[in-house]
Amino acid sequence: MSVAPLILGHRGASAIAPENTIAAFSQAFADGAEGIEFDVRLSRDGVPVVIHDANLKRTGLVDRFIAELDAAELAQIDVGSWFTASQRGNSYAGEKLPLLKQVFEVFRDSRKLLYVEMKCEASEGATLAKEVVRLTREAQLSNCVVIESFDLQAIAAVKECDAGLRTAALFEPKFTRPLSSLRRSKIVEAALAAGADEIALHHLLARHRLVKESRDAGLKVVAWTVDDPGWIKRAQSLGIKALIANDPAKMIAARAKE
Numbered sequence: 001m002s003v004a005p006l007i008l009g010h011r012g013a014s015a016i017a018p019e020n021t022i023a024a025f026s027q028a029f030a031d032g033a034e035g036i037e038f039d040v041r042l043s044r045d046g047v048p049v050v051i052h053d054a055n056l057k058r059t060g061l062v063d064r065f066i067a068e069l070d071a072a073e074l075a076q077i078d079v080g081s082w083f084t085a086s087q088r089g090n091s092y093a094g095e096k097l098p099l100l101k102q103v104f105e106v107f108r109d110s111r112k113l114l115y116v117e118m119k120c121e122a123s124e125g126a127t128l129a130k131e132v133v134r135l136t137r138e139a140q141l142s143n144c145v146v147i148e149s150f151d152l153q154a155i156a157a158v159k160e161c162d163a164g165l166r167t168a169a170l171f172e173p174k175f176t177r178p179l180s181s182l183r184r185s186k187i188v189e190a191a192l193a194a195g196a197d198e199i200a201l202h203h204l205l206a207r208h209r210l211v212k213e214s215r216d217a218g219l220k221v222v223a224w225t226v227d228d229p230g231w232i233k234r235a236q237s238l239g240i241k242a243l244i245a246n247d248p249a250k251m252i253a254a255r256a257k258e
Contacts, residue, residue: 007255009033050097126153
């Protein structure tokens with residue numbers, strides 16, 4: 001029997017609330033998502049903060065880099081007004097940039113899946129990995145957190161800190177021509193070499209052969225970012241564990257019809 005894929009909110013319910021905020025995460029869970037995916041970077045003083053971009057210009061309306069500010073300063077940044085200005089309906093002005101520790105505290109009791117994507121330069125990957133692992137342990141969320149990154153050395157660093165934590169290796173297409181069998185095998189080999197438990201593929205890469213090879217190698221497969229309801233059946237047929245969506249409510253409604 002086909003198993004319906006889990007639905008994870010991409011940066012929360014980012015289609016209807018400002019991405020990577022407590023509001024967006026709360027909305028995703030209210031909409032029925034089984035989990036959320038969000039990004040973390042290190043502040044100037046080495047604290048993991050929840051934001052995608054290296055610069056605050058887009059979502060914080062401040063032309064400063066994350067690495068230039070300490071955690072206390074970043075926690076005061078309004079990351080809701082940019083979204084409110086471009087959307088009708090609810091106002092998110094005043095929504096603050098969260099720290100990873102805060103996200104863990106707010107959603108610890110939900111026991112939902114928390115996919116934490118590490119955004120880092122090669123020189124800081126090990127430091128960010130160590131801090132994410134430490135905060136995960138402190139919050140007692142080892143059974144709920146999956147730590148992911150495009151930086152496979154950072155994934156390996158997570159495993160060095162705590163081999164029991166689940167990790168996911170992220171991959172995106174570098175060009176549009178079809179994947180060769182060699183490239184497919186190298187993707188799987190790279191994920192396994194980093195100690196990953198899962199592989200998170202851009203939806204353009206989530207094709208039958210690569211998904212099958214990943215699953216045959218013991219890797220759970222997640223696809224991102226998917227807002228086409230047609231992916232529900234596809235994910236079921238391919239055996240994909242989860243779909244990461246900007247609008248989890250829409251995908252959950254489509255899943256309910258299958």
